[in-house]
Amino acid sequence: MSALKIAGFAIAASAAALTVRSYKPELGMQIGVATGLMLLLYALGEVGGVFAELSEYVEGFGIPAEYIAAMLKVTGIVYLVQFAAETCRDSGEGAIAAKTELAGRVMILVVCLPVIKTVFELISTVAGGVQ
Amino acid sequence: MDIAIVIKIAGIGILVAIICQLLKQTGRDDMAMLAAVAGLVITLAMIVNLIATLFENVKSIFGLY
Numbered sequence: 681m682s683a684l685k686i687a688g689f690a691i692a693a694s695a696a697a698l699t700v701r702s703y704k705p706e707l708g709m710q711i712g713v714a715t716g717l718m719l720l721l722y723a724l725g726e727v728g729g730v731f732a733e734l735s736e737y738v739e740g741f742g743i744p745a746e747y748i749a750a751m752l753k754v755t756g757i758v759y760l761v762q763f764a765a766e767t768c769r770d771s772g773e774g775a776i777a778a779k780t781e782l783a784g785r786v787m788i789l790v791v792c793l794p795v796i797k798t799v800f801e802l803i804s805t806v807a808g809g810v811q
Numbered sequence: 812m813d814i815a816i817v818i819k820i821a822g823i824g825i826l827v828a829i830i831c832q833l834l835k836q837t838g839r840d841d842m843a844m845l846a847a848v849a850g851l852v853i854t855l856a857m858i859v860n861l862i863a864t865l866f867e868n869v870k871s872i873f874g875l876y
Contacts, residue, residue, distance in 0.1 A: 756873025
């Protein structure tokens with residue numbers, strides 16, 4: 681029934697935000713932020729268990745743990761950056777949102793660099809090129 | 812996930828709007844602006860704890876830094 685809970689929460693919060701936004705737009709944005717935080721925190725509680733299970737599978741299949749760590753980091757960065765960017769976009773600052781997302785992509789690239797290096801090494805080994 | 816904080820912010824918003832209207836009607840525009848800023852700061856102080864909790868959770872669950 682947690683899906684019903686989320687739906688009811690979102691609708692009630694939207695009604696509150698709509699009511700307040702006509703009087704004080706900046707406080708309407710605060711309601712949006714608070715609702716988003718509540719929903720994200722609720723989702724994160726579930727995600728923790730999923731990742732514990734996932735890392736068990738990964739160990740079973742013999743995939744190196746650092747790749748999964750990189751994947752988890754990317755997911756975390758996306759969570760934070762998406763939240764910040766959507767908040768900015770909601771308050772009408774599309775340009776700031778776009779720049780936030782761009783910076784987030786660069787951070788993701790930094791996290792992914794070791795994996796990209798491994799791919800290049802693999803290609804070089806398979807193709808028989810110089811190491 | 813509690814709706815109390817959302818309702819609280821909505822209540823503060825309506826209250827601040829009414830106070831602003833009253834102060835503007837009586838010609839105290841500077842006080843109206845102060846009331847609006849005070850409302851904003853109060854709600855921000857309420858939300859900041861939530862944001863810190865989210866950041867801490869994301870950091871620990873996803874292993875960031």
